[in-house]
Amino acid sequence: MSEKAGNPNSYPPRGLGRIDAARYLGLGLSLFDTLVKDGRLPPPKQVNKRVIWDRVALDAAFESLPDQAQDNRSTFQKLLDSRPVA
Template identity: 60%
Template sequence: MRAQRHDTILYPPRGLSREEAARYVGVGTTKFDEMVNDRRMPRPKRVDGRVLWDRIALDAAFSDLPDEGGNRIDELLSRRDRSS
């Protein structure tokens, strides 16, 4: 009997389907489509018949989204600079 080889390295996939990409950034597919259309999220890549989103490009786009209420640390530092 031949031993089976298993991939023991756990890693997230680089290419994500539309549904996976939407779930990855925390929104539904309708909102994700809207964000792709208005360029808040990247366009997909095509691999033969598959449409895939690059997980790293999604990370970069997500990082570029505005923070609600701004960054508290930057806000405090700018107050200190104005009072100097």
């Protein structure tokens, strides 16, 4: 058992570097950078010369991203809807 797992006072870091922040959200670095640049993810905080992302702000931004549209039609209905109108 690792020391962290056995320590009841351990907790995840609040600030994450760029690579860890992207990994935390399950994103590659280029997509992470794009989402930060266009404002869908928060900008980093500056701590001396380090730039770090607030994990809580990342969570909030991630929650506000749209869900993937779901198509709940049956396979038959999709086939009917795709036929040209006569």
